[in-house]
Amino acid sequence: MNNIDLTQAVEALIKFRSERDWSKFHTPKNLSMSIAIEASELMEHFQWKNEDEVNQYLSIPENLEKVKEEIADILSYLLLLSTDLKIDLNRTLLDKIQKNSEKYPVSKCKGKSAKYNEL
Numbered sequence: 178m179n180n181i182d183l184t185q186a187v188e189a190l191i192k193f194r195s196e197r198d199w200s201k202f203h204t205p206k207n208l209s210m211s212i213a214i215e216a217s218e219l220m221e222h223f224q225w226k227n228e229d230e231v232n233q234y235l236s237i238p239e240n241l242e243k244v245k246e247e248i249a250d251i252l253s254y255l256l257l258l259s260t261d262l263k264i265d266l267n268r269t270l271l272d273k274i275q276k277n278s279e280k281y282p283v284s285k286c287k288g289k290s291a292k293y294n295e296l
């Protein structure tokens with residue numbers, strides 16, 4: 178199981194940003210765009226590869242390290258945005274899982290990939 182206590186990481190992120198006086202650039206617009214840009218960088222690692230090629234790619238430690246860095250970039254911007262907006266990420270995630278549970282009842286969607294309005 179992942180250790181998801183990110184308190185220390187958030188403190189380090191805020192310190193990193195403050196020391197560089199970068200918070201003035203970290204508007205919700207810029208942070209949300211940065212999340213999408215970093216997600217694209219993550220996707221670049223898998224673009225044009227089939228499932229076997231992706232697995233082969235990820236079996237090489239240097240490649241996995243690069244993928245981990247993109248995941249960290251995405252998470253960094255997500256944590257900064259949610260911190261700035263005073264969003265309780267744990268509560269928000271639990272609430273969203275509950276909403277999705279109602280949207281996608283097991284009885285209707287188990288083993289299916291259809292969108293909720295097509296179940």
Ligand SMILES: [Mg+2]
Nearest residue numbers: 215218247250
């Ligand atoms: Mg990156």
